[in-house]
Amino acid sequence: MTTVLKSAIVIGTVAKACRLKVPQQTRQILAAQLPASEQMRFKHWNPKFRVLRGKKIIKVELPNFNEDEEAKQLSPDEIRKKLKEKGMLPPRPWQERTMSIGCTGGVFEEYVPPEGDGKVSIVSTTGAKQRLTALEKKGKSMLSVRKIRSYDEEFDVGEFAEQAVEIYKAAHQALTARDKATLHANVTELAYPKMMQNVRHKTVRWQLLKSLEPPRVVHVRHTDILNKENVFAQVTVRLHTQQLLAIYDRFGRLMYGSEVVGKDVLEYVVFEKHLADEYGRWRIHSKVVPDWMPARDPVTRTWRKEPVPPPEEGEAEPEKGDQGAETGEKAAAAAS
Amino acid sequence: MLSARILQRIIATNATWPGGITAAAAILLPSRSPSSVPELGPTRPAGVRAMSFLPPTGPRRWPLYNEQVFPPTGADEAPRPAFVCHVKTNVKYSTKKMWYIASMIRGMSIEEALKQLQFVNKKGAQIVSEALKEAQEMAVRDHNVEFKNNLWVAESFATKGRVLKGLRRHARARPGIVHYRYTHYFVRLEEGAPPEQYYADAPLPPEEMLKRWLEQRRQRTITHSL
Numbered sequence: 001m002t003t004v005l006k007s008a009i010v011i012g013t014v015a016k017a018c019r020l021k022v023p024q025q026t027r028q029i030l031a032a033q034l035p036a037s038e039q040m041r042f043k044h045w046n047p048k049f050r051v052l053r054g055k056k057i058i059k060v061e062l063p064n065f066n067e068d069e070e071a072k073q074l075s076p077d078e079i080r081k082k083l084k085e086k087g088m089l090p091p092r093p094w095q096e097r098t099m100s101i102g103c104t105g106g107v108f109e110e111y112v113p114p115e116g117d118g119k120v121s122i123v124s125t126t127g128a129k130q131r132l133t134a135l136e137k138k139g140k141s142m143l144s145v146r147k148i149r150s151y152d153e154e155f156d157v158g159e160f161a162e163q164a165v166e167i168y169k170a171a172h173q174a175l176t177a178r179d180k181a182t183l184h185a186n187v188t189e190l191a192y193p194k195m196m197q198n199v200r201h202k203t204v205r206w207q208l209l210k211s212l213e214p215p216r217v218v219h220v221r222h223t224d225i226l227n228k229e230n231v232f233a234q235v236t237v238r239l240h241t242q243q244l245l246a247i248y249d250r251f252g253r254l255m256y257g258s259e260v261v262g263k264d265v266l267e268y269v270v271f272e273k274h275l276a277d278e279y280g281r282w283r284i285h286s287k288v289v290p291d292w293m294p295a296r297d298p299v300t301r302t303w304r305k306e307p308v309p310p311p312e313e314g315e316a317e318p319e320k321g322d323q324g325a326e327t328g329e330k331a332a333a334a335a336s
Numbered sequence: 337m338l339s340a341r342i343l344q345r346i347i348a349t350n351a352t353w354p355g356g357i358t359a360a361a362a363i364l365l366p367s368r369s370p371s372s373v374p375e376l377g378p379t380r381p382a383g384v385r386a387m388s389f390l391p392p393t394g395p396r397r398w399p400l401y402n403e404q405v406f407p408p409t410g411a412d413e414a415p416r417p418a419f420v421c422h423v424k425t426n427v428k429y430s431t432k433k434m435w436y437i438a439s440m441i442r443g444m445s446i447e448e449a450l451k452q453l454q455f456v457n458k459k460g461a462q463i464v465s466e467a468l469k470e471a472q473e474m475a476v477r478d479h480n481v482e483f484k485n486n487l488w489v490a491e492s493f494a495t496k497g498r499v500l501k502g503l504r505r506h507a508r509a510r511p512g513i514v515h516y517r518y519t520h521y522f523v524r525l526e527e528g529a530p531p532e533q534y535y536a537d538a539p540l541p542p543e544e545m546l547k548r549w550l551e552q553r554r555q556r557t558i559t560h561s562l
Contacts, residue, residue, distance in 0.1 A: 056504050056505040056506070057502070057504040057505075057514060058502055058503045058504065060500070060502040060514075060516065062428065062500065062516055063500075065394075065425065065426035065497075065498065065518065066425065066426060066427075201403065201405050201478075202405070203405065203407065203408055205408075246408075248408040249418075249479075249480040250404070250405055250406065250418070250479060250480065251406050251409075251415075251416040251417070251418050251419075251479075251480070252406045252407055252408040252409040252415075252416055253408075253409065253415050253416065253418075253480070254408070255480060301480070301482045302482060
């Protein structure tokens with residue numbers, strides 16, 4: 001077999017060198033035509049003593065060194081079965097680490113942005129109305145502002161809007177530079193993995209060119225976790241800015257965006273602060289993305305559409321759509 | 337018909353890692369540059385003494401090449417082709433036997449390699465096929481390769497893994513050792529079309545050979561001439 005394959009490789013190499021097509025013969029040689037010659041005989045000429053010959057070798061149960069990796073693909077039932085076969089007890093989860101809740105799990109009482117925001121001119125009646133609906137008219141928000149002032153006397157809604165832009169800038173610059181310490185200081189534990197996950201092994205270039213409209217606080221809420229004293233406050237800030245975003249992949253090829261063309265971005269960014277904690281800071285927590293917001297620019301590359309399995313009888317039909325394209329878009333555009 | 341030089345070249349590549357000098361390595365320059373690879377940490381966590389019952393560590397540097405991040409290429413530079421490095425550790429197969437299959441697919445496009453491996457009647461062909469398919473999936477999912485067939489085998493080699501020893505009896509109660517061999521199989525797929533010639537010293541076409549010969553003759557200096 002070795003001689004056969006060696007000659008096959010040589011024939012192939014020479015054929016490539018001389019730019020000849022690999023002849024049919026080579027494929028036939030490669031195919032299962034073994035054993036053919038005396039040298040490739042695997043059986044002993046006398047089968048009478050094969051059992052005894054077999055007993056000469058001490059059987060050894062060979063270990064599978066890749067068992068741990070393969071186990072990751074198995075279902076919990078299969079793992080349990082394997083452990084039973086080995087006579088091993090399942091591993092005990094040892095949880096001695098204390099947990100400290102630094103942020104809430106989401107956005108409570110999300111802000112509902114008015115439709116057509118950012119598209120309507122300020123001069124028109126709709127635009128003027130939107131501008132005039134200031135925070136002072138909103139009861140719940142004012143209650144929350146008072147709650148914040150009880151912990152932080154110098155909290156001012158107007159000043160906070162400016163601060164928010166600075167925090168936003170610092171967070172995104174830290175993401176670009178992969179500065180984890182600064183990022184943790186400007187972004188909550190909920191938002192951190194969402195931001196970091198999609199920039200792994202990528203180069204991000206981001207710049208805030210200018211603010212198209214002054215930043216505005218549109219929504220304030222507060223809540224408590226576990227105790228009544230453990231208060232968290234969430235402030236939604238409306239940011240209408242012009243930004244520059246370019247994401248390069250691992251090999252330095254442009255994946256998304258452009259370093260030359262800026263884009264107008266209208267966002268409702270939720271900032272959170274743990275008021276009960278004396279070292280609490282205002283940090284980016286989440287974003288409110290309304291349904292009427294137009295979809296972002298699609299990524300230039302394509303993905304294969306996963307075949308959707310046919311729905312079983314009695315079950316609702318699964319959502320049809322470009323699942324691959326969607327995930328791809330989200331993956332590429334999540335950093336902005 | 338079989339040039340001795342070519343045979344020698346093939347045999348020479350049956351050396352240790354990285355498997356001899358190839359066109360991919362020498363002329364094209366490997367995309368993976370040692371300087372930008374993340375550092376290898378200690379073999380075992382500090383405080384753990386080397387003990388034989390601990391699981392084998394195996395090769396660790398090869399997958400780290402997948403974590404290199406290259407700076408963005410300028411407008412004047414050619415775009416860098418994507419690559420993905422994959423290793424299948426401690427596969428129950430002999431390195432000597434694996435060498436044949438690893439050498440066979442070098443410089444082939446992934447489609448061609450998978451096609452040819454289907455007709456190789458060896459256990460290693462199955463192993464290499466699986467490794468190629470896994471690497472292809474990784475490339476598309478994690479390394480921004482758009483078309484899964486737009487890949488070629490830039491590097492393919494195998495090294496010795498664990499070797500366990502068993503006993504056997506020979507005639508006249510003489511002992512014998514049985515080696516149960518394992519191997520690590522390494523493959524690097526690069527994006528793009530495969531090169532015309534994979535090995536750097538492949539014979540040139542006749543026109544090229546004539547051109548070079550003429551150049552050499554014309555470069556001669558005639559000593560003590562006027």
